[in-house]
Amino acid sequence: MSYLIRKTDTFLRNWKKNPDRYPLIIKGARQVGKTETIRKFAKENYKNLVEINFITEPAYKTIIDEGFSADNILKLISRIDPSKHFDAGETLLFFDEIQDFPEIATSLKFFKENGKYDVICSGSLLGVQYHRIASISVGYKTDYQMYSMDFEEFLWAKGYQEQVISDMLEHMLSGTPFSASEQNTFSNLFLEYCILGGMPAIVSNYIAKGTFEGSLQLQRQLLTDYENDIIKYAEGLDKAKILSVYRSIPAQLAKENKKFQYSRIVKGARSKDYMGCVEWLKDAGLITLCDCLQFPELPLRGNVCENKYKVYISDTGLLVASLDDEAQVDLRANKNLGVYKGALYENFAAEAFIKQGYGLYYYSKENSTLEEDFFIRSSNELIPVEVKSNTNRSKSMAQLIKSDTYPDIRHGIKFTTGNIGISDDIITFPYFCTFLLKRYMEMQKIFK
Template identity: 60%
Template structure:
């Protein structure tokens, strides 16, 4: 069974645009890229030409006679004469193009020719993307895909768009959820935190109605990520890359979540690991949250490059990296201690990234003043605090009241509570994080 994804609407809009360019879909492995692209292709084209450069090495020489459309199609047809190339009714799918990045050089020719639609994708595309980008400047459109977000998970569970949009309405109207709504959405959210959004994990859970076997699938995905390091990390210390990847869960459990190299290896220096972190970010298996020099706008030009936090882009994989019992502990809310806050903070980071929001935080030197995340509207900088308990939000209140932080007029608190508003702080349940971008956009209207 195919589960609806957000890329579906994007692909339909892409096809409907008469000026559309060849498309490159980027993202980590096993997030559902190929399945979604094939679903779209089979529904919209008479002829689907699918070429996977990992599984079908026989196609590696299709550029032997040049990058023009006629030569490429001739060589594809020599390998597989059953393929039919009918102008206006054919789509060509180049998968795993990180194995053959020169294919991107043909995209300009396909764009000018205009007879065939082309989509490229790859599980490790980010690693070779500089080369791919330089070979196809101005001739392609990029789309960043992630594992399923909470909204896609709710679609898979059978919830209607009206039911899902009711969450946003509660936020905008500052209307608390009733007891039944709050209980159901909290339970669904906890299930999603345990599972994450990897399609194979979600499908197994929905088809069986249980969590049985999902941990095994998650562990295999993490092992596959580490195997990709050994396969694709050329010119870097592969052991160091894997050490960074494995250290993220433990470092998130620390009170000071700033990533510290000496937690990996005593006397380790940042210059020894910087390339490793960049590699993992490019591969899509970790995300970086930048530390602001000062809580003010603009955000991108205001970061302290030596300070950052690292998260897993899929909270389910983070939970699976803990003790085997951690899944059950999270579902019944026990035995997590300091890690409860880390898990929910990771979920918020994941939700923000999947909405296209940047990740920024602030921690003042020699002070207790700190904030987990920052988002922005056209004119406001909004601190976002993720609470694992009901303690007072001293840093959040201080920032709102302090005249030195002139870009901040209100704050947002996410935690295990209902919708509310007091003292210029808007409170929302954790599960509302996936609607944050829409909320900020509509709140400003």
């Protein structure tokens, strides 16, 4: 299968151009494309790639036996495999699956000081070990978070060029509705992306076959792999509890009130018994948390309710794959999202926001008379963002904008199945524009 272009490609090229570059740690969940992307980068930019996988090649865990200096490590690597070449200035050392050998991070300081070789470390579930890795390599590394493909990368994979994406952004900035043909085309592409998600192997399979054949099996195998990772790496925690939390998320999102509730996992469950499980899943990159604001005002950080949040699956395609078989048939055959419609669109929006670098915040008044899905901010304004599975009016958003009680809020943004429109300081976009929100916010004059 051909290589799928990733935004990480650009980041890596820019990292290589920096003459004072630090060793790089690429974090990300299993199968988001870390290894393939690093190999492609190495092939195009170095004479030698020295790749070591600490899961499949555990013998290399001995390379620190004589200390952490670059020379000692290279000597022991070449003792294990004399065919590996180390040309100064032309060699990339790629340490993969370092969650199985976090001690290697101590060497990053010495590789930086040596300066002759570039180093990239990577691994799945790195967040679980990351506090330890960060503490032993502080000041001598650059961190990069890699996610599964976003909708823009999916459009690239489908053959769409940059001009198409620029035109989409121009529609948003000018408030010009899409034509019926454009709206239909992009809506169908968006639905394909929602069903597939952004895992490269699944997208590649779909592009190669031109159908969804085999995609559900690949997704469910990945879900099984994630659960096996939980069993393997969840040290000191109740693994059964972590699995129960992870498996409860689709049903939790299908509720009208999407606030995460421990009682929905098992009757009588308390937050103190399960909070560590939620944190573990978050650190592993399998879920994202959306914090509830105490009050809809700036600043966002420091204004959240403790232990009140929503939980989303990090890749919407995996959320789709975790639905029951009846829902699968309905979704794939009839494009009917059923009772999960709101949950899937909201999960997709959360995923798109995270991939653009936004934090996740929502608001829900105790009496449920005022609720808002998400909030973002400009330099001086708090902007509610609503994700609606229909084109109904947004009562809560209108109230937030018009009421003097919320002086930081003057505009709202809504994502729906409909077209672009502006009414009563509420700007409406189709779902397929979500990935462009940050670029829109940076260029739209009304938010300056």
